Amino acid sequence: MKYKDIREQVLKAILEATKLGLIHGTSGNISVRDKNENVVAITPSNLAYDTMTVEDIAIVDINGNQLEGKYKPSSETPMHTAVMRMREDVNAVVHTHSKYATVMSMRGEPLLRATVPSNMYYPIKTTTEFFPPGSEGLAKTAVEAIGKDGDVTLLKNHGLLATGADIDSAMTCAIYTEECAEIGYLAALAGFNDFISEEDSLFIRNIAKGGNAV
Numbered sequence: 001m002k003y004k005d006i007r008e009q010v011l012k013a014i015l016e017a018t019k020l021g022l023i024h025g026t027s028g029n030i031s032v033r034d035k036n037e038n039v040v041a042i043t044p045s046n047l048a049y050d051t052m053t054v055e056d057i058a059i060v061d062i063n064g065n066q067l068e069g070k071y072k073p074s075s076e077t078p079m080h081t082a083v084m085r086m087r088e089d090v091n092a093v094v095h096t097h098s099k100y101a102t103v104m105s106m107r108g109e110p111l112l113r114a115t116v117p118s119n120m121y122y123p124i125k126t127t128t129e130f131f132p133p134g135s136e137g138l139a140k141t142a143v144e145a146i147g148k149d150g151d152v153t154l155l156k157n158h159g160l161l162a163t164g165a166d167i168d169s170a171m172t173c174a175i176y177t178e179e180c181a182e183i184g185y186l187a188a189l190a191g192f193n194d195f196i197s198e199e200d201s202l203f204i205r206n207i208a209k210g211g212n213a214v
């Protein structure tokens, strides 16, 4: 089988995301790029993840054209490959329709700075317009929101799109973003609004990256 390594990474990640409750049924999708071969492994469309095998993972080129796999690649492939085309440093994308990211995306505003672990990804933007899954409009707005140095964005009325240099980084980003959305939602529901300031956010991030406090 060709591209076994990236196929295995996608399968392992989708099973973990399912176990964590980030993904239900066939909802959500994950991709990993092999930069040497310039191909992308991505979850197939409409196939239950709990019985999926490594062979079932589709392989597409960087423009989303299918190269390998008996099932069609995810209908949301254009969004994954659009991000990878723009960002040489992104080799993995995790897209979920997770509960709290979807709720908070309805605000159409950056995610509230609610938790320390998600701090390294701030500001977490939200796209301001809804586009149907798989559409060029969605891919375009997602790419714009991620930008040249963003890690993750919420997608309005849809979920989240997390990226990373590898699958572990992208998964961590998705997990911490969903957690931040959950805490932010619960805090807002409880009437609390004392979120982390931009200044404190920069301070924490600088220390996390090995720098001095600013």
Ligand SMILES: [Zn+2]
Pocket: 028, 076, 095, 096, 097, 133, 158, 159
């Ligand atoms: Zn989606």
